[in-house]
Amino acid sequence: MSIDKVRDVVGLYLGPPERALVLCVDEKSQIQALDHSRPVLPMMPGVPEQHSHDYIRLGPVS
Template identity: 55%
Template sequence: MAAKLDVAHTTVATVWRRHGITPHRLKRYKGSPDPDFETKATDIIGLYIAPPVNAVVFCVDEKPAIQALDRTDPVLPLRPGRAEAHG
């Protein structure tokens, strides 16, 4: 960006830091392949937002002793100034 704007790279870094811009950080969301996911999610969220009268809503984890450690991307190594990243 600095080369494109013909300014020093430190100028770009300073502006990004002051405004909290971190283009090097990625947030990922993995969508469900289930074609009925949106309908199912709407039904479940609806229970929490507007539960039926005299109802109790429980959330039960199917596998409470198992951590979700399967990653779709390799782990990026730790470097100075950057935390370890997972996909």
């Protein structure tokens, strides 16, 4: 990222345009969509909900 671009972005936070809402959003492209390999076992009296320890990768989230 260039110095000029950094100044533009920081400038939005320090002096936003009048009546503007400034948000920061990170895409987080490294997050993987995962799913458990077996269904979740429901809670029973005295036993918590149980998940399988392994998972299936469904690709990146974007």
